[in-house]
Amino acid sequence: MLALDDDWLRPPPTRDQQRTDALVGTGLVVLSLLMVELLRSTPAVEDFGGRTAEAFGWGVAAVLPLVVRRRFPITVMLLCSLAFYGVGERVTPVNASVVVQIGYFMSIYSAWAWARNRRALYVASAAVIVGMFAWLVHIIVTSPFPDVPDASGITSPAVALTLITFGVNIVYFFGAMAWGLAAHRSAHQRELLAQQADELRAERDLSAQRAVVDERLRIARDLHDVVAHHVTGIGVQAAAARHVLDRDPAASREALAAIESSSRSAVREMHQMVGLLRDADGDGGAQPSLTGLRDLAGAASDDGLAVDYRVVGDAFPVPPVVGTSAYRTVQEALTNVRRHSTARRAEVVLRYLGGGDAVEVEVLDQGTPRPAARDGRTGYGLTGVRERVGLHGGECEIGPRPDGGFRVRVRLPVEQEAAS
Known part of the structure; x- marks a missing residue:
């Protein structure tokens, strides 16, 4: 599935694509700052425990690498992962920002869609997944679970919240990877189709050139057969007429008549051949x-x-x-x-x-x-x-x-x- 032996290198992003990434990344930075401010305005968050300035800094750090997401995809994924961990440890409410969530998803997707070194991608992705789920386990184990009454479900609230947390993160991470892998394979397929189209055009051009050469050879053969046959006969009859011109005028007349007949036949066949070449339907005369x-x-x-x-x-x-x-x-x-x-x-x-x-x-x-x-x-x-x-x-x-x-x-x- 991962095609470890796939040696295809996706072409690097164009200048227009890099310009788009810079604009999108800048827009996400602005939105992330706005989202941090909105979170600070909610009663549950207040002033981030006295870390308001740090919250704004982590909000920028979580999405700023996306300005070069297609140019350095693996590096961007690693930087966004570190920022995501940092946000979770220092200013946890910022992790609830939809901008941060979207930005992290984009970093994973971009890595799987654009990374040229696939083996490095697999190693980096494994490190991110192991680190992320180890961090989740650490949070679940060390954080005090709120004292809530048992619900009427099939399991306890603690187990239910743990399963939901792991399930959401599995869908989140592997969904981003799967989407990026599909984009990478789609780009590969488009390039293969473009190469095949180029090969077909080259083969078509070569066939056209070969057809021209074959047609020239056919014309050369026909010209040789028609002209050589009749001109040879004319030459033989002319030589015979010259030898008997004085002593046998009757034989000379017969030779000259044969020359006339051969020349007329040559002209007639030449007309047929020219008509055949000029006629678009190839029916320029009886062959x-x-x-x-x-x-x-x-x-x-x-x-x-x-x-x-x-x-x-x-x-x-x-x-x-x-x-x-x-x-x-x-x-x-x-x-x-x-x-x-x-x-x-x-x-x-x-x-x-x-x-x-x-x-x-x-x-x-x-x-x-x-x-x-x-x-x-x-x-x-x-x-x-x-x-x-x-x-x-x-x-x-x-x-x-x-x-x-x-x-x-x-x-x-x-x-x-x-x-x-």
């Missing part, structure tokens, strides 16, 4: 899918590379994002065949696997790698393929084949709920 793989293979064949296309398995619905990723994978693989391989023939295979659990695309060729570019740079296409596969939680196999050639194989899981 490529598995149904476009046959045309993609045919277009690659028009660029001077014979590409065979076949489908394995029974077709089933595939989410658009998976279809687009598979299409871009094949597009990048065919681009690499034309740019980096001597192969004149390639094969594109689309496989529907596992009763609707996954789709697989594979691009195979039998060529050998061309000499590396002079600048030694490497492209980003295969890196983009791996990133796409990673986003879908799929598998990829990219590298040379044991019997010659190169393989790009990608398997993407399909969630039927998303596909339907």
Whole structure:
């Protein structure tokens, strides 16, 4: 309950809180002086047995420490306890002052609500409780009990008054402690909630930054796939047209027509991509899918590379994002065949696997790698393929084949709920 191992330190009081304590403490001093004067005016008290000046002094001492109750809570509790004992011994009627009673209660409450050193608090509180109840026992034992007739209750007047005295003090002391402990725990809980809110804001900001980076990577992959595929085809056809321009004009015209077709396709796909980025709903145009793989293979064949296309398995619905990723994978693989391989023939295979659990695309060729570019740079296409596969939680196999050639194989899981 007391959480002895609780290492949380409550933040010290703010300047406004310290200013409030000073004002409240000063007000209690004034009220305590007024209460002493009112007590002096009652016939039962008269002049405090000739200790009027001392009574006013003890009335101030009992509440004056409260001006710093949240700044030095344990010290204030100890000082108020000593003052309370002193009042009881020297000018007992002042203890009946409601201001003194409230002030002492506030000192105990403040200690339990604001003490930063909890172990010191427990030791000081134990000393206060033991001292207070030992003092009560001393008063009961040494003070003469008034001679009153027996009442009709279940016990004698002496026992009844003793039980009432102890009961009131138990409620008083432990009530103040319990209230202060509840305030301390409430402050701790508020700080934890504030920390959690800060962590959530930081995590939200980090997620937003990550989303921006992911979106930039996606745009980079799509730009690379679209531009590299068509520009590579244009480069191949332009080179072919240049070689046969003089001796075979018809072939040159076919190459130029292919260049025109590739450039138009590139512009069309770029428009679709820009429309998709500009549209707030993300529906800026039709994105490529598995149904476009046959045309993609045919277009690659028009660029001077014979590409065979076949489908394995029974077709089933595939989410658009998976279809687009598979299409871009094949597009990048065919681009690499034309740019980096001597192969004149390639094969594109689309496989529907596992009763609707996954789709697989594979691009195979039998060529050998061309000499590396002079600048030694490497492209980003295969890196983009791996990133796409990673986003879908799929598998990829990219590298040379044991019997010659190169393989790009990608398997993407399909969630039927998303596909339907």
